[in-house]
Amino acid sequence: MSGFPDDIPFFDEDDAPRPNSQPAPRPAGGGIAARAMAARGGNRAPDYLAGLNPEQRLAVETTEGPVLVLAGAGTGKTRVLTTRIAHILATGRAYPSQILAVTFTNKAAREMKHRIGVLVGEAVEGMPWLGTFHSIGVKLLRRHAELAGLRSDFTILDTDDVIRLIKQLIQAEGLDDKRWPARQFAQIIDGWKNKGLGPSEIPEGDARAFANGKGRELYKAYQDRLTTLNACDFGDLLCHPIRIFRAHPDVLKEYHRKFKYILVDEYQDTNTAQYMWLRLLAQRPEARGHVPAGQTAVAEGQSPQAAVRPVSENQVNICCVGDDDQSIYGWRGAEVDNILRFDKDFPGATVIRLERNYRSTAHILGAASHLIAHNEGRLGKTLFTEKADPDDAKVMVHAAWDSEEEARAVGEEIEALQSRRHNLNDMAILVRASFQMREFEDRFVTLGLNYRVIGGPRFYERQEIRDAMAYFRVVAQGADDLAFERIVNVPKRGLGEAAIRQVHDTARAMRVPMLEAAGKLAESDEMKPKPRAALREVAANFARWQGLIDTTPHTELAEIILEESGYTEMWKNDKSADAPTRLENLKELIRSMEEYESLRGFLEHVALVMDAEQNENLDAVSIMTLHSAKGLEFDTVFLPGWEEGLFPHQRALDEGGRSGLEEERRLAYVGLTRAKKNLHLWFTSNRRIHGLWQSTIPSRFLDELPEAHVEVAEAGSSYGGYGMGGFGERQAGRQNPYGASRFDNVGSGAGSFSNTYATPGWQRAQQNRTEATDRNWGSRSGHSVERIGYGEVDSGYGAGRGSVKGRTIEGELVAKSVSDSPSPFKVGDRVFHQKFGNGNIAAVEGNKLTIDFDKAGQKRVLDGFVTTA
DNA sequence: AGACGACAAATTTTT
DNA sequence: TTTGTCGTCT
Helix, strand or coil, X not given: CCCCCCCCCCCCHHHCCCCCCCCCCCCCCCCHHHHHHHHCCCCCCCHHHCXXXXXXXXXXXXXXXXXXXXXXXXXXXXXXXHHHHHHHHHCCCCCHHHEEEEECCHHHXXXXXXXXXXXXXXXXXXXXXXXXXXXXXXXHHHHCHHHHCCCCCCEECCHHHHHHHHHHHHHHCCCCCCCCXXXXXXXXXXXXXXXXXXXXXXXXXXXXXXXXXXXXXXXXXXXXXXXXXCEECHHHHHHHHXXXXXXXXXXXXXXXXXXXXXXXXXXXXXXXXXXXXXXXXXXXXXXXXXXXXXXXXXXXXXCHHHXXXXXXXXXXXXXXXXXXXXXXXXXXXXXXXHHHCHHHHCCCCEEEEECECCCCCHHHHHHHHHHHXXXXXXXCCCCXXXXXXXXXXXXXXXXXXXXXXXXXXXXXHHHHHHHCCCCHHHEEEEECCHHHHHHHHHHHHHHCCCEEECCCCCHHHCHHHHHHHHHHHHHXXXXXXXXXXXXXXXXXXXXXXXXXXXXXXXXXXXXXXXXXXXXXXXXXXXXXXXXXHHHHHHHHHHHHHHHHCCCCCHHHHHHHHHHHCCHHHHHHHCCCCCHHHHHHXXXXXXXXXXXXXXXXXXXXXXXXCCCCCCCCCCCCEEEEEHHHHCXXXXXXXXXXXXXXXXXXXXXXXXXXXXXXXXXXXXHHHHHHCCEEEEEEEEEECEEEECCEEEECCECHHHHCCCHHHEEECCXXXXXXXXXXXXXXXXXXXXXXXXXXXXXXXXXXCCCCCCCCCCCHHHHHHHXXXXXXXXXXXXXXXXXXXXXXXXXXXXXXXXXXXXXXXXXXXXXXXXXXXXXXXXXXXXXXXXXXXXXXXEEEEXXXXXXXXXXXXXXXXEEEEEHHHEXXX
């Protein structure tokens, strides 16, 4: 992602495109287009088109006019997008800087840049307008900040800052901040911004619903405060440009001239604001008359879309790629309707369906297609594949007694695959809700199976990172009051609530930033000596650091700041178990700054790119939510927890009704279509939810799978799954409110088993079930199974399975198998454990250590989880 | 300022 | 059941 300061476009208005003509000679040699041209062989179809199927090729070559590419899962969507861009460049239709290409995630943007680079033969430095909606929004807003009442060095607040700010405002209004939680209001505001609504545009009902009817005032106050702070939130990155475009037709016109081609990835995920943004940019200057340029407010009761009338002529060349069946972000404002309505928004649009799937077996596709067919209002696609190997495995459905057994059986299957030389990297466990992950993590730690959790707490969200960033922000932008407040008393400087309030009030009264107010207060007599001295030091420190900003390399400056402020010192003195990790993280932060030119550039990067790269070299099973799995693929996929209430999730049903259910079904579809070869679905008959054991009913989605492509795992199969009798048998099980399920008789727990199941496998299953029951109720009956935290020896089964070595790397816990070599530790050694802190080794048995921890008491731990203190 | 107990809340998540 | 937040007490 290109950082701030902005890269200056190397083209200007006069090198306007000559559609279908040769590209003009480039100012500097060896541009992308030139190279692509060179790579093109004679009169044959260019190389980059080779290997595309007819539909893909059509999608690439239909460059003019509006195009909607309905790209089913695994049909080569990214390939089409990137090839299309390469094609536009290679045929001289536009310069790189004349193509606007938007994605949702940084990852997708990165991937596209990379792949275009590969196609075209060089790094894509010349595509300044390829990025996420937000990063492009920032770029626009930096250029025209003054039109939104901001300066171009505005800061971007993240969710945490926003919540703190809102909380202040709620308190300032004299409202009870418990009755009206700031977090909730932040989400409400976000929802409004997703719809592109400013304070004056929100529906009256919405405005009244919060804060004793003060919703609108509060929203207004929030926006005013942002302006004062010279800051904006994520939503503003879209909303401000929309308002600027509407209020300043000349500015909009500039971009109309600029962007000859617009490409949008994952169009089904666009929200209303993004839609409006795109529509504004997609209006050609000639078509101005059709849509009033000054149009702003959306009339009440009228859908925002309806306010923007379709433009029928002089359409820009917009190409949206997406899949309505994979729309899973409705809950955060995405409007599936945007994609469903595309050909009405853009009359005469070419709609191209990509239905040839290159990813999955026929069984997997068959199952997924049959399931998704239960949704209404689809644009409709029928995926097909030519991979039809009779040896392909059917989709397997497994039953387990509870989540522990589910995790155990999945673990066994993974080990079985591993022994058949499958890579762990090719396997994934996709869960509906993150609490489900824990059971798998616990199990894999005891098995010594490498795994990787994707999508956990992110690097930049950690406390120490955010604190350090706050210091940098104040140095880079002295007016950043939120950052100032965050760290003014971190480390503790004796500046309590009262002192901070005083600084705050002074700042308000003098209409200056808090840092400045602090400096003034330190010079006056209005404060008690102690806080006054502390403030003086803080102010002097920041003044000094700010003075260094242009003369000192930014990584060096960062180190100076953390050192002189006493921040690193604070963690060095901290005796808690995770303090060393935090210091390590701070070092990592400094290291990562090296890649950026300046402190500013770095801050911008962090604001927009909240992810940190994962360790890809390690062979590990991936564990993640279904949501974060979108766009990925794995040879083998495990989908646990297919039970009513969990999947579909009860809350989605309660709050979303039928459309909620349909979104859950799309989520199921996304899950199924992640698998290339093997797909295992699981449901349990009992699950602990919020500490209570609940007996559960198999998901209705299981009943929506086609029998022809699905096989119920028999007892005694290698996965340790439990027998369930013949597929399609309907035994009247427990009352199932959704009608009899063919899984009822398996999932309903002990006591309701039919004697139909007299097979040996079934009996074995029953025996296992009894064991599982013993284990589960063990804690009640005194039958103990010790399991505390990770890394601790499970003193029950599995202890003899070999040793485990693990460590934590930036949010990914990595458990590593190791041979049964003797432990490197001996009795009396001083060691450190991530969770329990420091302690002395009391006993060593192979690789299992008994340690007397200073704080946590005596624990048994595997040696891989401790380091020499 | 820090420790402790009471209390509510516990999908999905990018930027 | 667990987690985090808030208020109160020392």
